[in-house]
């Protein structure tokens with residue numbers, strides 16, 4: 001036991017914050033620093049873009065209920081990527097053609113002819129989905145809508161669709177401006193063929209096919225929500241690679257929906273995989289991160305930021321929440337890192353998270369044992385709230401298994417741990433509280449992880465009904481929903497089969513982003 005593990009409170013202004021959260025955003029499972037719609041159903045994030053001091057988050061939305069249907073683009077804006085204000089539906093479902101997933105670009109030079117008064121405008125490129133009817137099969141095509149008032153009102157392009165292969169499954173266009181090719185570039189999915197097709201255009205209206213990628217990696221279900229972006233390699237002095245990210249549903253690593261990525265080069269026409277096509281890399285080892293999208297048009301100084309839908313199609317329609325269903329991940333900064341296994345995607349919560357940490361505590365000095373760290377945690381009280389960040393370095397010592405017991409109450413708990421023999425990080429929500437709404441929900445997921453110097457380094461975000469784990473400075477991400485009971489006693493470190501070495505930890509309470517919301 002180390003008496004040196006003291007509580008340091010850097011800003012002690014946490015009070016009864018819960019009482020000032022508006023009732024609309026204060027249900028037991030309502031995320032406090034993750035975006036969720038005020039009411040009704042959401043799935044994929046859509047059209048993420050930065051424009052004139054605002055970050056826009058559009059999202060697959062059913063304006064009429066808490067189940068999938070009548071898909072439209074919901075809309076929220078933020079000035080800091082943390083606080084969101086939900087606006088009226090941006091693109092509603094017209095005449096039975098649903099507005100499926102897509103992206104938004106800023107047309108700086110009016111290449112489309114949609115922009116008024118020599119000002120840049122917003123152009124959305126989305127999949128229109130016409131359901132099967134009267135013996136006619138369903139049809140998916142790519143379409144345009146545009147806005148000249150910062151996304152508040154939208155008009156459909158009269159020449160829609162701009163891409164029609166007369167296919168039932170052909171969807172989720174991600175468009176960006178390619179500096180390599182000096183033109184608009186689209187990646188779009190042929191879900192059943194397990195292919196991503198790359199198109200080029202000078203005006204967003206006429207598209208020419210440039211190349212196909214796939215099948216490759218995991219092909220157990222449909223390919224959806226492709227993304228193609230360039231990232232710097234950490235410490236690589238400007239060296240970059242391209243990442244092609246693809247959603248898979250079902251048939252992902254942990255069952256149901258999940259995402260894989262490929263690392264390679266993009267010459268403006270074709271993506272070339274650096275690894276053998278048989279190699280599958282997973283973006284997230286939990287069950288609940290799908291159809292993640294990166295922001296277009298971020299200021300040059302900002303790193304690439306990605307937001308995913310924190311859910312899984314296995315049980316998305318059964319989540320025990322209301323009056324909303326569905327939420328987004330916290331925005332993540334992306335990079336690449338050279339590891340002994342090769343170049344890998346790195347994900348970390350955006351730095352702006354610090355803006356909503358009203359109270360922070362950390363273990364003093366650099367030493368603590370389980371008993372002292374847990375006593376310190378209990379004193380600080382931070383982790384008995386249900387919205388907090390936890391960072392820790394746990395030296396494995398002689399222990400066979402170490403980790404955190406989170407959201408514990410009445411025999412329920414969620415485990416984030418490391419199995420030394422198996423060299424695996426795991427997330428166990430089998431006893432996390434409400435789990436019986438679907439047989440696929442109570443689960444233990446695992447991620448291969450080799451530790452640096454025998455120290456388990458974790459950054460964990462807990463937000464009432466979700467836990468996002470970033471291990472080894474973002475090398476492994478594991479995102480999972482949980483529905484814990486009330487009366488949480490606080491997070492505790494645990495070890496099995498031996499004694500840990502030193503533990504350093506910090507905990508921050510996270511303030512609700514809805515406090516100032518209308």
Ligand code: FRU
Pocket residue numbers: 043044060071100101127171172224225291
């Ligand atoms: C993925 C997805 C997309 C589609 C959208 C429809 O979650 O199936 O492929 O565009 O959801 O809501």
